[in-house]
Amino acid sequence: AQSVTQLDSQVPVFEEAPVELRCNYSSSVSVYLFWYVQYPNQGLQLLLKYLSGSTLVESINGFEAEFNKSQTSFHLRKPSVHISDTAEYFCAVSDNNDMRFGAGTRLTVKP
Amino acid sequence: EAGVAQSPRYKIIEKRQSVAFWCNPISGHATLYWYQQILGQGPKLLIQFQNNGVVDDSQLPKDRFSAERLKGVDSTLKIQPAKLEDSAVYLCASSLQNSPLHFGNGTRLTVT
Numbered sequence: 079a080q081s082v083t084q085l086d087s088q089v090p091v092f093e094e095a096p097v098e099l100r101c102n103y104s105s106s107v108s109v110y111l112f113w114y115v116q117y118p119n120q121g122l123q124l125l126l127k128y129l130s131g132s133t134l135v136e137s138i139n140g141f142e143a144e145f146n147k148s149q150t151s152f153h154l155r156k157p158s159v160h161i162s163d164t165a166e167y168f169c170a171v172s173d174n175n176d177m178r179f180g181a182g183t184r185l186t187v188k189p
Numbered sequence: 190e191a192g193v194a195q196s197p198r199y200k201i202i203e204k205r206q207s208v209a210f211w212c213n214p215i216s217g218h219a220t221l222y223w224y225q226q227i228l229g230q231g232p233k234l235l236i237q238f239q240n241n242g243v244v245d246d247s248q249l250p251k252d253r254f255s256a257e258r259l260k261g262v263d264s265t266l267k268i269q270p271a272k273l274e275d276s277a278v279y280l281c282a283s284s285l286q287n288s289p290l291h292f293g294n295g296t297r298l299t300v301t
Contacts, residue, residue, distance in 0.1 A: 084231075112289060122232070122280065122292040129287070168231050176245045177222070177290060179231035 080105035080171045084180035092188050093161055099154040099183045101143075101169030111152040112170040112177070113143055122168065128152065139163075159187045191215065193293035195281050201299045207269035210296045214262070214283030220244075222290065223256055223266050224280040232280055238264065271300045 085100040103109065113125040126137040133145040143154045152169060164187045169180040194213040202208050214221050219240050224232035235254065236246040240261040249256070253272070258264040268275055278297050282290040 082231075110287070114292075121294040122282075122290075124289045124291075127289050176234055176237050178234065179224075181231045182229075 080173050082169050082171050082180035084169050084183050086183050088184045090186045094158045096157050097159050099167050101152045103150050103171045105173055107173050110172045113154050114168045116166040161187050163187050193283055193291050195293035199297045204300050205270040209265050209267045210279050212264045212281030218283035220284045221264050222282040226278045273300050276300045
């Protein structure tokens with residue numbers, strides 16, 4: 079079965095600074111990759127996904143992630159964060175049978 | 190479209206009691222998942238249904254947890270008897286084939 083490792087449990091950054099949340103996965107088959115976001119006191123929401131095609135995928139609020147097959151990574155980046163980006167971010171991998179989540183990275187954006 | 194509906198939103202029980210959670214997935218979504226999210230951890234898959242059949246229940250503690258999806262639509266997850274370590278948020282999600290999951294708001298269970 080596939081697995082996901084999120085290397086940083088907490089990432090504190092100042093507003094307008096760039097950020098990268100790291101995600102590595104392991105799987106013996108082709109996978110689909112996702113980032114979900116959980117804002118305080120809210121449910122999980124899909125942020126972006128890689129299913130096929132271009133390895134660089136973007137969300138509507140400025141985040142992007144790049145699928146790197148050789149490094150088995152799917153790191154999430156944003157060039158300039160806002161206070162409102164404070165949330166828990168989960169990387170997830172699916173091999174077409176089930177979806178497994180990483181432990182999460184808590185992004186805290188400080189003024 | 191209506192989202193994934195879960196109830197109750199919160200539940201507090203004593204250990205050794207039983208509890209049940211209900212989930213109504215998005216209409217037309219054949220795949221339904223139950224996840225357990227313990228505070229500070231990522232969601233852990235408990236069981237996955239495809240229509241009314243079980244696809245994966247390898248991480249479901251079957252001595253105390255059970256789930257069913259009669260008629261391939263709504264689903265219930267039951268814990269009997271509950272333990273302190275079952276305190277968590279129980280998330281239901283649904284999806285189409287090869288599509289992202291849509292999550293409900295979850296049921297926060299506290300076992301005292």
